[in-house]
Amino acid sequence: KNEPSTLKVAAAADLTLAFQEIGKRFEAKTGTPVVFSFGSTGQLAEQIKNGAPFDVFAAANVQAIDELKKEHLILEGTEHVYAFGRIGIAAKSDISVRTLNDLLKENVKKIAIANPDHAPYGLAAKQALQKAGIWEQVKNKLVYGKNIADTLAYVESGNAEAGIVALSLVKTSDVHFQLINEAMHEPIQQAVAVMKATKHREAAKQFVAFLNSSEGREIMKKYGFSIPKEQ
Amino acid sequence: MEPLNLFPFFLSLKVAVAATGLAAVIGIPLAYYLSRSRGKIADFVDTLTTLPVILPPTVLGYYLLVLLGRQSPIGKFVEETFGTTLVFTPLGAVIAAFVVAVPFLIKSARAAFASIDPNLIRAAKVLGRSDWNIFLVVILPLSWRGVASGLMLVFARALGDFGATLMVAGNIPNETLTMPVAIYDALLAGNHRLANALVMIMTVVSVSLLYMMKRVEKRMIRGDGSHAARKD
Amino acid sequence: MEPLNLFPFFLSLKVAVAATGLAAVIGIPLAYYLSRSRGKIADFVDTLTTLPVILPPTVLGYYLLVLLGRQSPIGKFVEETFGTTLVFTPLGAVIAAFVVAVPFLIKSARAAFASIDPNLIRAAKVLGRSDWNIFLVVILPLSWRGVASGLMLVFARALGDFGATLMVAGNIPNETLTMPVAIYDALLAGNHRLANALVMIMTVVSVSLLYMMKRVEKRMIRGDGSHAARKD
């Protein structure tokens, strides 16, 4: 087996489902196997700063990529926004939570969001709640997941009645999901870049290109990402 | 620069103290039971009490979340009866820390109980005391050093728990956000100055703790010495 | 259904074995040194060896990452000399597991060393053996049960480490993804069946381990018994 040519991609937790499919399709197409390390954007960025051997980093925001750029860790010119994330309200099907205001209901005792301090989806959730003017009211119902996947687990296990999670993760989940209007939060711009230290520069570029190809975009859309128009 | 939010620090202290208290109430009698028995049930309980050392804390945390969560029978019962949930509250953090840390107390207290001269217990029995009274008046005072050293370990481990606490308590700022989680958050948010400050606090507390533990240990040795001298 | 990928399980086993080996090589001599010395340096080293119990594994992991990372002097030196990085390799996982677990060996081995009759060591000295020879021929064989039980704990703790390993080694599939991290990932990816299967494997291994530890402990007690009998 030609191990060294395996591509290593660090990817934000919200990409877990979408990238697994992209990986399979990419390998089928190019013959280059891909493996993913999913984690929170912040954790992955820290690891890259300390020499994690990733070829590609797909973050859930732009800041993480910008910071790495400042430290000259990414290959010049490869950084760009590849998708916009969407958030929505997830709830166990037996509780009817459709709108942000439903979160104020008496029977919604706990609301899970990702930690807004370092998880982009958490930040977006916070912004939406603020914009709806209910941040202060729901504040003490909130529980924070350390990443967006953790957050969904809280809802799925019924420990939180509702949560604000990534659209991209609910595909296989049995929760009821209601998308939140994009206008309610700053766009969740997700940036990707090829790492400077990569030993598979071509393959890495190929992967990013595949992500941006129509095939890649289809998959991303399927999992609920919006695609930037200019590309 | 924002003032340092010390809530997580004090929460961690409170959680660690409470977990230590819980460990004392549950772990000490259990250790005593284990130090006396040699049966199959005791062996089983013994195995059970060591499992938390081996299973990863996050996994432990996840199963605790499911076991005590709001959909679980236990969680439902508690929520209906006391109007509070076990998870996502400081109580959840206490339970998580307790489960992760109590094995260390059990191990240490058990050894301390086992090393008490059985003649002292026999003497107390013959002098008319009940088993419970003997436990309080003879056994605990004589093994308090081992027990104390075990409680210290529990306290330390409880203070430092990340995985289980995060899962069971959620990291709700100013509510269930403990120090280890706060440090982690600060690190991931790129706030290294905050992280370092918090780690400093944590380390100073840890080192003071260790120093206390050392002193307890030394006294223990001295204590033993005086016993030995008496035997001569 | 996809076949179960057992890579994480075998990686975890390998990492745990290697960490245990490293702990043996470094921890046993250290424990011996600590069991003999009472000076200030010894006290300091002693404190240092207990810190990993108290600091949260993730935090420990972060600092290890910074200390051994590719930007650090140590990391650079190793990379230039051996052409491999310490972090994000199985080696990193070994180091993380080692740091988190070695205190348990040190504690246990130290107690075992300290309980050897000093007259046996004196006898060996008078009979012309060097200190090193005495360590190998008298001390180790006589305390191997305590040492073995410490190594078991190291192995268990290394097997179960999540926080430090994740930070230092990352979770690169088929490369550094260990069992605890894989279970966690499976849980979060909603793949409960996979998670439960992995936990089952982990628990079976743990329980076998605990059973072995129990047997070692029992033999230890029997061993003591035979000594006691000899004294009569």
Place this chain on the structure above:
Amino acid sequence: MLHVKIKKAFPHFMLDVAFTAEKGITGILGPSGCGKSLTLQCIAGLETPDEGLIVLNDRPFFDSRQRVNVKPKDRKIGYMFQNYALFPHLTVQQNIAFGLKGKPKAEIEQKVAEMIKKIGLQNYERHYPAELSGGQQQRVALARTLIVEPDVLLLDEPFSAVDHYMKQALEQQLISFIQEHFTGIVLFVTHNIEEADRLCDRIIMYHEGKVIQSGPKEDVFARPVNVTAARMIGYENLFPVDSIERRHEGMVAFINGIELLVKDVNVPPSPLFLSVHANHLLFVEDDRPNTFDYEIVQTRTRMNHFDVMIKTEHFMLQATVAKKDWDSLLASKKKLYLPPEHLFFLQG
């Protein structure tokens, strides 16, 4: 009157004893591991026999048939343990008061104060055991035991860990104290014959979980019933008897082809042995029966006497010679005399 008849089995050990103890000090003597401590523990209720009977002055403590098993705390037994087992974390006062829990405070205080006076530790009320000398510790242990006014006092090797220099003083103290303040039954466990000799009125000899002999001290020491008992109490001269003959002047025992006249008429079942204590051998000049030419093989000087190993044509003997008799022994040609009235038979 304490009546004990119990059995208790362990994988590698079986206790099966029966004896009766009266007022006064009864010594239980036997080698390590023969079941002495186990017996005391059964009497105190700390161990439960498999079957049997323990009755004190008509109060049954244990009776396997009637399913009686009184709890240790209700047996009112005084038990003094090896190394005293004083509570190291309690003061002298607290140790002594330990058995009085539940009594009115004033009564406790008064009783403890009295007891402390009796043992002469008036200025040590607040001292801890570790701060006391061995003798003081012993007195505290005794006081703690006697303050509850027990009917039986069990002493388990109270001197086994005591420095040789202190032992004599402590023994004397213990005995005086008991004689003054205790009138019940005392069972005293030891594996030291000389200690038993100094302290006890009666002796029960244990061997591998069984009683092999019991009776007044003088009788037991003068006349061990078998070779095991004899060895235990220091008889070295033990001869297998080939055959015996009853004659009008007494019994005659044949040993290694020689004849020995023996006044003893109690002949136990075989294997038959003959014994005489080293103390009872005499050296005479006349030529009576039971005399032999001898040679001194080895001499060891003792504080008060000499131990001599003696060889005759037919056997070896151990004899004790008082220091003042030594010169006269060497001065003239004498013969070894085995006094027939001190020779006795015993079982092998």
Place this chain on the structure above:
Amino acid sequence: MLHVKIKKAFPHFMLDVAFTAEKGITGILGPSGCGKSLTLQCIAGLETPDEGLIVLNDRPFFDSRQRVNVKPKDRKIGYMFQNYALFPHLTVQQNIAFGLKGKPKAEIEQKVAEMIKKIGLQNYERHYPAELSGGQQQRVALARTLIVEPDVLLLDEPFSAVDHYMKQALEQQLISFIQEHFTGIVLFVTHNIEEADRLCDRIIMYHEGKVIQSGPKEDVFARPVNVTAARMIGYENLFPVDSIERRHEGMVAFINGIELLVKDVNVPPSPLFLSVHANHLLFVEDDRPNTFDYEIVQTRTRMNHFDVMIKTEHFMLQATVAKKDWDSLLASKKKLYLPPEHLFFLQG
């Protein structure tokens, strides 16, 4: 010839001893904690004295002035520890061969086989210490020690943990073995006087880290130099002397207002005491000097004699009476006689 003159200070203890030991068995006698083991450890090189000198047959082992400190493994000293310190994980064979490391394999095998024959354990080569009786363990320990042909043999309370019944046999065995197979210097540590009495040729008496008396056993036991030494070896009769007078028939000591004639002329510095051993008191019918009317206060029966506590008008005394003299003592009215030739002075 072993010459020792060392000091070593601890926070609560100071060892400061000087003595010389020759071929034969020298006993170091003293209470617990007086520094006996520490001395042996210094000789073996296991502890380093603060200052002083340890020289064996002109080979200096330790000399604080010359900065000599030979390592334990190069001193060739035989050391037998309390409880033997056999390696529990090694067989008899391996234990005995332990000191021969580095020698050719054939030589080791031959020597060990020889040694095992000497100690009569031919069928136990592969046994572990726990599977041996106390006596067998002792022989293995001795064999292990003697196989390296040491010049000095140090024995640290070899019998302290031994069952009373075994002690005598083991002692005998040890002494015979040493006499047969070892011709060097033996230092024997004990805190049991009777043991020292039975086994040693010479005695060094320790007290609180100092040598208080040394010399041939008989001299030391017959004439302790001070009250501490006297108490240690069992002298009970010790009287403070008010004053003395030199007369032509001998010294006269005044005690409690009476006069006692004393043949001893060595008068040590004050405080002055007079002593006589319980063995040396006599009962006479005539009316010579140093006789007193008496009364028996207490009698205790011993195996070989009676211990009697005697009261005269002026003092109390302890006396030993042989069993055979007992009847005659009670039969006629006698007086207690303190023989002037057995009275001696000693320091307080």
